[in-house]
Amino acid sequence: RRDSALFIMYETEACEALDGSIVITPVTSIFDREDEDSPCFSVKDFHFCARTAGEKHLWFRALQNIKVKLLNCAPSPSRKELRHWRQA
Helix, strand or coil: CCCCEEEEEECCCCCCCEEEEEEECCCCCEEECCCCCCCEEEECCEEEECCCHHHHHHHHHHHHHHHHHHHCCCCCCCHHHHHHHHHC
């Protein structure tokens, strides 16, 4: 489907055990729960705490970019692109 994406969560960085997932759509709410220096943010009804405020901004921007891609019906990334992003 091109009208949604999955935000997949794993138990560890090794990505061996699935912990959960959230469907992201163009209207999914993604927002800061705290002030600018806080590492906390929310996606739908899920609350997250990044390791640093900088890491929160990285997650926030990545999730917002996914919403923009969905709004513009951008093609899904290839396996090669996903592998490259995951290794970065």
